[in-house]
Amino acid sequence: MSFSFLPKEIDFFILFDKLANVAIRASEYFTEICSSGKFDEDTVSKMREIEHEGDDITHEIIRKLNTTFITPFDREDIHALANELDSVIDMINTIVNRMKVYKLNGVNSDLVEFTVVVEKSVRAVAHAVAGLRDTKHLQHALDSCVEVNRLENVGDTMRDNMLAKLFDSAPDTIYLIKWKEIFEDAETVLDVCEDVANVIESIAVKQA
Amino acid sequence: MSFSFLPKEIDFFILFDKLANVAIRASEYFTEICSSGKFDEDTVSKMREIEHEGDDITHEIIRKLNTTFITPFDREDIHALANELDSVIDMINTIVNRMKVYKLNGVNSDLVEFTVVVEKSVRAVAHAVAGLRDTKHLQHALDSCVEVNRLENVGDTMRDNMLAKLFDSAPDTIYLIKWKEIFEDAETVLDVCEDVANVIESIAVKQA
Amino acid sequence: MSFSFLPKEIDFFILFDKLANVAIRASEYFTEICSSGKFDEDTVSKMREIEHEGDDITHEIIRKLNTTFITPFDREDIHALANELDSVIDMINTIVNRMKVYKLNGVNSDLVEFTVVVEKSVRAVAHAVAGLRDTKHLQHALDSCVEVNRLENVGDTMRDNMLAKLFDSAPDTIYLIKWKEIFEDAETVLDVCEDVANVIESIAVKQA
Numbered sequence: 001m002s003f004s005f006l007p008k009e010i011d012f013f014i015l016f017d018k019l020a021n022v023a024i025r026a027s028e029y030f031t032e033i034c035s036s037g038k039f040d041e042d043t044v045s046k047m048r049e050i051e052h053e054g055d056d057i058t059h060e061i062i063r064k065l066n067t068t069f070i071t072p073f074d075r076e077d078i079h080a081l082a083n084e085l086d087s088v089i090d091m092i093n094t095i096v097n098r099m100k101v102y103k104l105n106g107v108n109s110d111l112v113e114f115t116v117v118v119e120k121s122v123r124a125v126a127h128a129v130a131g132l133r134d135t136k137h138l139q140h141a142l143d144s145c146v147e148v149n150r151l152e153n154v155g156d157t158m159r160d161n162m163l164a165k166l167f168d169s170a171p172d173t174i175y176l177i178k179w180k181e182i183f184e185d186a187e188t189v190l191d192v193c194e195d196v197a198n199v200i201e202s203i204a205v206k207q208a
Numbered sequence: 209m210s211f212s213f214l215p216k217e218i219d220f221f222i223l224f225d226k227l228a229n230v231a232i233r234a235s236e237y238f239t240e241i242c243s244s245g246k247f248d249e250d251t252v253s254k255m256r257e258i259e260h261e262g263d264d265i266t267h268e269i270i271r272k273l274n275t276t277f278i279t280p281f282d283r284e285d286i287h288a289l290a291n292e293l294d295s296v297i298d299m300i301n302t303i304v305n306r307m308k309v310y311k312l313n314g315v316n317s318d319l320v321e322f323t324v325v326v327e328k329s330v331r332a333v334a335h336a337v338a339g340l341r342d343t344k345h346l347q348h349a350l351d352s353c354v355e356v357n358r359l360e361n362v363g364d365t366m367r368d369n370m371l372a373k374l375f376d377s378a379p380d381t382i383y384l385i386k387w388k389e390i391f392e393d394a395e396t397v398l399d400v401c402e403d404v405a406n407v408i409e410s411i412a413v414k415q416a
Numbered sequence: 417m418s419f420s421f422l423p424k425e426i427d428f429f430i431l432f433d434k435l436a437n438v439a440i441r442a443s444e445y446f447t448e449i450c451s452s453g454k455f456d457e458d459t460v461s462k463m464r465e466i467e468h469e470g471d472d473i474t475h476e477i478i479r480k481l482n483t484t485f486i487t488p489f490d491r492e493d494i495h496a497l498a499n500e501l502d503s504v505i506d507m508i509n510t511i512v513n514r515m516k517v518y519k520l521n522g523v524n525s526d527l528v529e530f531t532v533v534v535e536k537s538v539r540a541v542a543h544a545v546a547g548l549r550d551t552k553h554l555q556h557a558l559d560s561c562v563e564v565n566r567l568e569n570v571g572d573t574m575r576d577n578m579l580a581k582l583f584d585s586a587p588d589t590i591y592l593i594k595w596k597e598i599f600e601d602a603e604t605v606l607d608v609c610e611d612v613a614n615v616i617e618s619i620a621v622k623q624a
Contacts, residue, residue, distance in 0.1 A: 075414050076414060078413075094364075097364075101368050142482075156513075160513060167517075167518065173589045173593075177381075201478060202492050202496070205494075206491050270617060270621065274558075274620070283621050284622060288618070
């Protein structure tokens with residue numbers, strides 16, 4: 001009978017991996033849209049679908065949390081991890097949406113370059129999430145968290161350079177206002193990835 | 209003797225209800241000011257009074273927390289719930305204040321429509337807070353949290369539409385900068401309501 | 417043998433004091449740069465060095481947390497306190513960096529006045545951090561938290577006045593956009609100090 005707990009524990013890791021994979025797909029699709037320069041009803045609604053998938057898995061995690069007695073780590077940490085992971089997807093969706101609102105069609109090569117860093121960070125987050133399973137070798141999860149922090153610093157510098165260029169060369173103030181926000185929001189995705197890494201570090205720290 | 213704990217437990221729920229009611233009054237007064245279009249010394253200072261009331265109750269909750277042995281749920285969650293509820297009031301106060309700083313007198317019908325959604329969300333938050341009392345039927349509290357999340361999505365779309373309209377029709381850039389901020393801040397109230405809902409879900413999850 | 421735990425406990429307080437002292441140095445140097453009006457490669461890189469020192473101590477705290485069995489308070493609170501304290505330093509560094517990106521050389525007397533409030537708040541934070549040691553008199557730490565909250569309110573009013581003046585007298589929109597952001601970011605340092613105070617209050621509340 002005692003084995004009956006085990007499948008439930010594993011469930012959470014499966015769900016977290018699913019959620020992290022949706023985040024990866026969101027970041028990949030973000031790169032794809034920015035590379036094509038199309039922020040129309042089609043691309044926005046496809047991104048929204050990905051975002052809804054993330055919401056569904058997040059709600060499933062919280063529902064399971066309400067009906068499961070044994071959890072692999074503290075209940076509030078499962079809740080926080082699900083919410084923060086979901087926030088990564090939300091933030092990417094927010095940017096794509098905002099680009100449509102601002103009618104920013106066309107390819108911005110700086111932004112495309114930035115989306116590659118976002119993708120890397122989201123993959124490192126997914127790695128860290130998967131690493132939580134292996135409680136004997138949490139250092140792997142922690143190494144991925146260090147990588148997420150490193151990429152956040154890289155992103156800071158890239159955004160600063162993009163902003164400096166923008167203030168020097170924007171054709172008009174409205175253009176500047178729009179792109180300033182997009183560049184800053186893109187960097188915020190890296191900040192939210194860092195928030196996920198902080199939750200993961202906090203979970204690992206309690207199991208030390 | 210064992211009953212002596214009970215009144216203290218109930219105290220927290222009474223205080224939380226009081227704080228949630230101040231949040232409701234703040235959101236009602238927000239609608240009222242926006243409908244009248246008067247952001248002068250009078251309305252701003254009346255809103256500030258409401259905000260101070262919120263601060264006082266929040267401090268009372270934290271003081272009681274320091275002198276009470278038995279609490280209805282984890283001490284840090286009481287602390288987080290009080291702070292997040294207070295942040296809802298603070299954010300509404302911030303907007304009213306900013307409208308005075310920006311001299312944005314006059315009725316903006318988009319904003320008035322938005323304040324109605326804010327009011328709904330704050331009422332749902334108050335419902336969720338009250339629902340924490342009923343530990344046998346926490347589903348009621350959780351249902352209100354779902355409503356708070358739904359309204360946040362509604363608000364996202366409304367704000368996007370308001371921003372699209374603003375960028376199309378603002379008479380000048382300064383006007384655009386001011387209203388862009390107000391619309392975004394109004395949506396932030398819904399985000400903070402969602403933060404409260406997250407704390408409530410997290411509390412409910414631990415009692416599952 | 418039982419004393420072997422004690423030095424480890426004390427370690428954390430020493431590290432927190434070190435981190436708080438780096439925050440004080442960051443705030444002092446912030447005042448110094450703003451008073452000189454030089455935001456060049458030299459001053460920016462010296463501030464970045466201070467920020468790296470903060471990162472190093474934060475990582476040391478988290479590393480120690482992973483290898484220490486007994487901690488003076490909850491592991492996740494040590495983690496949160498280290499991260500929030502580090503965020504104070506990060507935010508100050510962000511502003512200095514942004515001023516260089518925006519080429520905002522020259523002395524802005526409003527900003528200089530504001531940095532004095534930031535310095536006071538960071539010192540109050542350091543006081544609160546040091547006060548956590550004295551578990552019998554946590555009221556001292558809590559009093560410093562009240563002071564941090566008070567200074568955040570003072571900063572809100574100062575920023576509002578600075579913004580009102582800016583909107584009345586900015587020579588052009590780009591100037592307005594840049595300084596609006598700097599003034600708001602400066603106030604955000606006080607918000608982050610308040611976040612640290614919230615963590616400290618939350619820790620104190622659990623030891624009540």
